[in-house]
Amino acid sequence: MTGTRKFEISIIVVALLAVVVSPRPAQAYLDPGNGSYFLQVGLAVILGGLVAIRAYFTRIKHALARFFTRRKSEPTE
Amino acid sequence: MENGKLFRQVNDFYRTDYDQAVTSGLYQTLIDKKLLIPHQEVAPRPNAYRILRPEQIPFISYPYEWSFSQLQDAALVTLEIQLIALEHGMSLKDASAYNIQFRNGRPIFIDTLSFETYVPGRPWVAYRQFCQHFLAPLALMSYRDVRLSQLLRVHIDGLPLDLTCRLLPFRCRFNPELASHLYLHAATQKRYAARPKPVKEFKLDLVGLRAIINSLASTVRRLRWQPAGTEWADYYDQTNYSPAAFGDKEKLVAEMINEISPTAIWDLGANSGKFSRLASRRGILTVAMDYDPAAVEKLYRDIRSTGEPILPLVIDLTNPSPAIGWAHQERESLTDRGPVDCVLALALVHHLAIGNNVPFDSIVSYLAELSRSVIIEFIPKRDSQVQRLLAGRQDVFSEYDQAHFEQALAGRFTTVRRSSIPGSERTLYLLKLRPAS
Numbered sequence: 001m002t003g004t005r006k007f008e009i010s011i012i013v014v015a016l017l018a019v020v021v022s023p024r025p026a027q028a029y030l031d032p033g034n035g036s037y038f039l040q041v042g043l044a045v046i047l048g049g050l051v052a053i054r055a056y057f058t059r060i061k062h063a064l065a066r067f068f069t070r071r072k073s074e075p076t077e
Numbered sequence: 078m079e080n081g082k083l084f085r086q087v088n089d090f091y092r093t094d095y096d097q098a099v100t101s102g103l104y105q106t107l108i109d110k111k112l113l114i115p116h117q118e119v120a121p122r123p124n125a126y127r128i129l130r131p132e133q134i135p136f137i138s139y140p141y142e143w144s145f146s147q148l149q150d151a152a153l154v155t156l157e158i159q160l161i162a163l164e165h166g167m168s169l170k171d172a173s174a175y176n177i178q179f180r181n182g183r184p185i186f187i188d189t190l191s192f193e194t195y196v197p198g199r200p201w202v203a204y205r206q207f208c209q210h211f212l213a214p215l216a217l218m219s220y221r222d223v224r225l226s227q228l229l230r231v232h233i234d235g236l237p238l239d240l241t242c243r244l245l246p247f248r249c250r251f252n253p254e255l256a257s258h259l260y261l262h263a264a265t266q267k268r269y270a271a272r273p274k275p276v277k278e279f280k281l282d283l284v285g286l287r288a289i290i291n292s293l294a295s296t297v298r299r300l301r302w303q304p305a306g307t308e309w310a311d312y313y314d315q316t317n318y319s320p321a322a323f324g325d326k327e328k329l330v331a332e333m334i335n336e337i338s339p340t341a342i343w344d345l346g347a348n349s350g351k352f353s354r355l356a357s358r359r360g361i362l363t364v365a366m367d368y369d370p371a372a373v374e375k376l377y378r379d380i381r382s383t384g385e386p387i388l389p390l391v392i393d394l395t396n397p398s399p400a401i402g403w404a405h406q407e408r409e410s411l412t413d414r415g416p417v418d419c420v421l422a423l424a425l426v427h428h429l430a431i432g433n434n435v436p437f438d439s440i441v442s443y444l445a446e447l448s449r450s451v452i453i454e455f456i457p458k459r460d461s462q463v464q465r466l467l468a469g470r471q472d473v474f475s476e477y478d479q480a481h482f483e484q485a486l487a488g489r490f491t492t493v494r495r496s497s498i499p500g501s502e503r504t505l506y507l508l509k510l511r512p513a514s
Contacts, residue, residue: 033202033205034269034270035205035262035264035265035266035267035268035269035270036200036204036205036208036262036265036266037200037279038265038269038279039204039257039261039262039265040200040201040204040279040281040286040289041200041279041280041281043257043285043288043289043292044200044281044282044284044285044286044288044289045281045285047285047288047289047292048281048282048284048285048286048287048288050288051284051288052284
């Protein structure tokens, strides 16, 4: 499963939350800064985490590729 | 403003941020990439740390006048600037669409003093504004109707997110990116509006912040709008011109433009911009206005990599942009951004006079307000384009003829030149405004 697919699936979870948490019209005119900050913290955890996971997976992939290439070339030497 | 020139004052309060923007190389990098308007430091004043003179933008336009791709490009430029700023340890204080202007067909950031030092851990203060000014209208234009950009005229600090979510089709909730940046955003706004928490409590690291910016960029990039089946798409195929006649009209208009030699020109009802570009290709600053978003979009896509000094805008002449904002003073009306050296009014008069019932005298007096000289085309009733407008309605336009037209013109303008367009029944006029007596 690629990093992108994992990303999409976990965001669908977020999206389902969005359906549940239906926005209703704001009653008062207040600077909504807090809500935006709260969301950013949440999104940063998810998106930032996925960036890290994607990088981690790439490293594992490369390590595996190196491992198998060495095995193949041994018998012929 | 001093002597009609715009200056920016750097106050002591902003000293460290300004210095960092200079010494970190942020300003130079952005200016070199043509993302930020260049500026010069001029003689300082008491009480000001520095005085800057930014390069002037010759014609100011507003987001509610932009086509889809113009707004989209403006959004992407804003995000690109934020990423570069973060690399230099700084961050944008605001992400308002009014910080972008167009110069030589490309969006450019004009608010030189919008950068602040990046404080590690702090969320992006402009995230909400970006979503309201850019993402919300772009999503509505893409998923509902391109005309919804006009909501930006009413909502001067960007579209409220709750309103946007109510207007978007239901299926947009399941788009992960829109769900995050619009739906969840609207929900958390409402939820936390009544419970202010100190800003220090919200922390996120640079990796997370960059991930959000990149997510916003990919969301914006994925939004698409294709102009389809617009009433103007076949316009030039259906007109009364033989190909030779069309070439003659182009030649005549070009000659008239050369005769006036304007520094700037407004093309009213510019359509695909064929005639606007006669001016812009000669290096004349051209504003090409049309009320059809598809025509403006098409023209923008054609010119955006040529570097011509042309600005396509969505403007309905029968209801042009008014002055808005506090005391009607924050954003100028179209008329106040004039007058201009020259106006092109080709294949326009019949739309105003017959399509919109504007009398000749009113048309002439508005043109006199806008411009010192006019290149205008008169199309007689016999012409198929006018017949099309008259089809299906009563012909109450007994005074729609060349004689009455010229009479109205004579009220404000001197006819310097009058030429029939060979191969058609239309007439071109080159007019100069008579000074008010």
